[in-house]
Amino acid sequence: MPFVNWLKRHLVVIAGLLTLGYLLLPNVVVTVFSFNKPKGRFNYEWQQFSTDAWKDPCGVADMCGSLSISLQIAFWATIGATLLGTMISFALVRYRFRARSAVNSLIFLPMAMPEVVMAASLLTLFLNMGAQLGFYTILIAHIMFCLSFVVVAVKARVMSMDPRLEEAARDLYAGPAQTFLRVTLPIAAPGIAAGALLSFALSFDDFIITNFNAGSTVTFPMFVWGSAQRGTPVQINVIGTAMFLVAVLLVLTSMLITNRRNKQKA
Amino acid sequence: MSTLTEAPPPLAPAEPDKKPPRKRGRFTPYWLLLPGLLWLVVFFALPMIYQASTSVQTGSLEDGYKVTWHFATYWNALSEYWPQFLRSVFYAAGATVLCLLLGYPLAYLIAFRAGRWRNLIMILVIAPFFTSFLIRTLAWKTILADNGPVVHVLNTLHVLDLTDWLGWTAGDRVLATPLAVVCGLTYNFLPFMILPLYTSLERIDGRLHEAAGDLYAKPWTTFRKVTFPLSMPGVVSGTLLTFIPAAGDYVNAELLGSTDTRMIGNVIQTQFLRILDYPTAAALSFILMAAILLMVTVYIRRAGTEDLV
Numbered sequence: 131m132p133f134v135n136w137l138k139r140h141l142v143v144i145a146g147l148l149t150l151g152y153l154l155l156p157n158v159v160v161t162v163f164s165f166n167k168p169k170g171r172f173n174y175e176w177q178q179f180s181t182d183a184w185k186d187p188c189g190v191a192d193m194c195g196s197l198s199i200s201l202q203i204a205f206w207a208t209i210g211a212t213l214l215g216t217m218i219s220f221a222l223v224r225y226r227f228r229a230r231s232a233v234n235s236l237i238f239l240p241m242a243m244p245e246v247v248m249a250a251s252l253l254t255l256f257l258n259m260g261a262q263l264g265f266y267t268i269l270i271a272h273i274m275f276c277l278s279f280v281v282v283a284v285k286a287r288v289m290s291m292d293p294r295l296e297e298a299a300r301d302l303y304a305g306p307a308q309t310f311l312r313v314t315l316p317i318a319a320p321g322i323a324a325g326a327l328l329s330f331a332l333s334f335d336d337f338i339i340t341n342f343n344a345g346s347t348v349t350f351p352m353f354v355w356g357s358a359q360r361g362t363p364v365q366i367n368v369i370g371t372a373m374f375l376v377a378v379l380l381v382l383t384s385m386l387i388t389n390r391r392n393k394q395k396a
Numbered sequence: 397m398s399t400l401t402e403a404p405p406p407l408a409p410a411e412p413d414k415k416p417p418r419k420r421g422r423f424t425p426y427w428l429l430l431p432g433l434l435w436l437v438v439f440f441a442l443p444m445i446y447q448a449s450t451s452v453q454t455g456s457l458e459d460g461y462k463v464t465w466h467f468a469t470y471w472n473a474l475s476e477y478w479p480q481f482l483r484s485v486f487y488a489a490g491a492t493v494l495c496l497l498l499g500y501p502l503a504y505l506i507a508f509r510a511g512r513w514r515n516l517i518m519i520l521v522i523a524p525f526f527t528s529f530l531i532r533t534l535a536w537k538t539i540l541a542d543n544g545p546v547v548h549v550l551n552t553l554h555v556l557d558l559t560d561w562l563g564w565t566a567g568d569r570v571l572a573t574p575l576a577v578v579c580g581l582t583y584n585f586l587p588f589m590i591l592p593l594y595t596s597l598e599r600i601d602g603r604l605h606e607a608a609g610d611l612y613a614k615p616w617t618t619f620r621k622v623t624f625p626l627s628m629p630g631v632v633s634g635t636l637l638t639f640i641p642a643a644g645d646y647v648n649a650e651l652l653g654s655t656d657t658r659m660i661g662n663v664i665q666t667q668f669l670r671i672l673d674y675p676t677a678a679a680l681s682f683i684l685m686a687a688i689l690l691m692v693t694v695y696i697r698r699a700g701t702e703d704l705v
Binding site: 141142143145146147148149150152153154155156157159160163174175214215217218220221224225227233236237239240242243244245246247248250251252253254255257258270271273274277281331334335337338341342350351354355358362366367369370371373374376377378381382385 | 424425426428429431432433435436437439440441442443444446447450498499501502503504505506509515517519520521522523524525526527528529530531532533534535536537538539541583586587636640641643644645646647651661664665668669674677678681682684685688692
């Protein structure tokens with residue numbers, strides 16, 4: 131039974147590739163249906179090939195507006211969370227101080243909390259304060275839940291860093307600022323970049339917390355949510371496909387650049 | 397790693413300017429921590445306290461709410477919504493088990509078998525994160541559609557008869573049934589299982605596999621006695637990262653399910669945003685939080701003591 135033997139030997143590979151297929155199947159469907167020409171309001175059934183939606187991606191009322199709001203929020207949330215998170219992780223790795231474990235658990239908790247609980251509690255706070263729900267309440271919430279992820283990403287990188295490199299810089303008469311800018315920061319950069327990228331993706335894609343704290347502001351995920359009830363325009367699939375392609379291209383280029391750099395070094 | 401955290405490097409060189417940097421160094425960690433921690437205290441911890449207080453208030457939206465220590469809200473909420481609580485736990489547990497079964501081979505493949513394809517597969521696992529998960533969840537509506545190929549195949553293979561009998565599906569359809577919701581949950585949280593699994597598998601020294609083979613262990617025995625125990629940290633964090641958000645999720649139940657598949661997240665969302673019954677909603681989300689914390693603690697204890705050894 132050569133076939134059975136072959137199957138046995140490659141079982142892990144086959145199962146793994148099937149899982150990968152499961153993960154990517156919706157992306158394939160989204161891409162295919164971005165070329166659909168639906169009959170009714172909903173874009174769930176294949177009708178006819180058309181590139182209309184790709185020619186006019188902003189042809190749906192309010193969609194691109196919500197997209198731009200989401201991008202703005204994700205941009206500022208990334209900056210805020212990366213800045214605050216990087217500071218915290220440097221403090222946690224480089225210094226011993228009291229309440230260090232308490233700080234660690236405060237940072238861990240937002241990641242271990244169901245989103246709906248955080249969303250609801252934040253809304254109670256805003257309601258009690260009488261805050262106007264909208265752009266800024268969303269931004270505050272996003273910075274809050276992205277912060278922990280940045281800390282984890284940066285901490286991992288800074289922890290694996292050799293402290294002797296900084297000592298060497300100081301031995302060579304670099305000042306504290308110079309040491310930080312020319313030695314510490316470049317080494318920590320990949321961790322900071324990973325944290326920032328994660329923040330951007332999390333913020334851009336967040337629905338549950340945003341839904342509770344947005345008031346009448348409509349972000350892109352909220353637009354998609356609303357359209358699931360009212361009728362999904364094809365353009366949503368166009369944006370979804372474009373986002374996937376941009377992400378893959380970005381990662382591929384960054385990998386090519388690091389590969390080339392490593393080769394130059396070697 | 398531990399030596400690094402236990403003996404942090406001195407901030408300034410020891411010899412030339414000993415005093416000024418030390419003095420500044422003593423407060424540096426607090427300055428670094430202050431803004432971020434303030435943010436977390438004000439927008440994470442404080443809201444929890446507000447929510448606790450809301451859950452024991454009575455009153456109405458028009459007249460305002462007052463703290464009356466009305467603990468009956470908890471009891472009422474629990475007795476009215478226990479089916480949704482139970483359902484959330486079952487669905488989340490089912491999705492977690494499926495994620496582990498599906499995610500392990502893929503993580504294993506990336507860690508040990510992918511070779512030069514490793515980075516590409518990694519990208520394909522992470523990239524869907526950047527397509528809105530709502531769009532991808534809606535795509536499952538197309539995939540599982542009543543006249544779609546998936547339902548057709550399952551029907552021809554008589555799988556649907558079995559799932560009908562188990563109560564996972566209803567009639568000839570998959571959409572709007574528990575199976576669809578669990579499928580969506582599994583799909584949405586699968587990367588959260590794969591990434592920790594991969595990280596812990598990648599740390600395993602390949603020579604251990606060779607050693608097991610040299611000692612006449614069959615592949616399956618090697619997996620059971622060497623690989624799997626060593627990947628336990630990944631299994632534990634992966635299951636937690638899947639179970640916790642899945643138990644609180646309401647998107648999948650709303651988009652792929654029906655009124656019969658409502659999870660506790662749906663109830664909290666409706667109470668908070670539509671019915672505007674804040675005390676009940678706050679009580680519900682506190683019960684959810686407490687239940688999850690309890691289950692997680694028990695799980696970590698068990699996983700940490702028995703299986704890890």
